[in-house]
Amino acid sequence: MTTSELHASPRASATLGILLAVCLVAPALAADDESSDSDDHSPLHEKMEAIGDSYGHLLQAFRKAPDLAATPLYLKWAETLHTNLAAATQLTPARAEALGDEEQAAMNAAFKKDITAAATTAQKLLDALKKDDLKQAATLIAQLKMLRNAAHEKYREPDDDE
Numbered sequence: 475m476t477t478s479e480l481h482a483s484p485r486a487s488a489t490l491g492i493l494l495a496v497c498l499v500a501p502a503l504a505a506d507d508e509s510s511d512s513d514d515h516s517p518l519h520e521k522m523e524a525i526g527d528s529y530g531h532l533l534q535a536f537r538k539a540p541d542l543a544a545t546p547l548y549l550k551w552a553e554t555l556h557t558n559l560a561a562a563t564q565l566t567p568a569r570a571e572a573l574g575d576e577e578q579a580a581m582n583a584a585f586k587k588d589i590t591a592a593a594t595t596a597q598k599l600l601d602a603l604k605k606d607d608l609k610q611a612a613t614l615i616a617q618l619k620m621l622r623n624a625a626h627e628k629y630r631e632p633d634d635d636e
């Protein structure tokens with residue numbers, strides 16, 4: 475078939491059209507597959523990512539002398555931290571799923587107690603920041619780190635990255 479015949483033939487044009495559509499749609503579908511990889515994370519992991527972000531900002535800000543003028547920003551991070559920790563009290567660790575009924579129930583109960591303690595500490599952090607008490611805020615940020623480290627030892631999958 476010559477080029478001019480190809481242009482003239484409706485069937486050839488339709489075939490080319492379909493091929494073009496496949497070329498355009500296939501990469502979009504592949505991209506969808508990639509984005510669904512991030513959905514593999516548990517609901518708790520998603521919350522923890524948000525907790526990690528806001529806590530990381532606070533940690534960095536308080537590493538040197540915190541700035542009273544920046545308190546509204548600290549409050550914003552502490553609010554996100556608290557909201558996500560409070561939401562995490564309704565979830566359970568992925569690690570518990572592999573356990574038998576009794577052990578699973580025990581781990582979930584212990585998790586709930588510890589995550590609630592962390593949410594309460596984040597609430598105290600909010601209260602301290604609202605009073606412009608940066609010294610108390612620094613103490614609570616340090617306490618959250620201890621709670622995090624101890625909790626991750628107990629409830630995170632052992633092969634998770636640090």
Ligand code: HEM
Nearest residue numbers: 516518519522526529567568588589592618622625629630
């Ligand atoms: C300020 C405190 C905390 C921060 C900044 C934090 C941060 C994170 C981050 C970034 C992850 C995901 C990446 C990774 O695995 O390293 C994670 C996972 C996890 N964290 Fe935390 N965390 C905190 C407190 C806690 C507390 C108090 C608990 C439990 C009482 C907890 C339990 C877990 C668990 C179980 C996972 C694995 C997710 C899953 O099981 O699906 N974390 N955390």
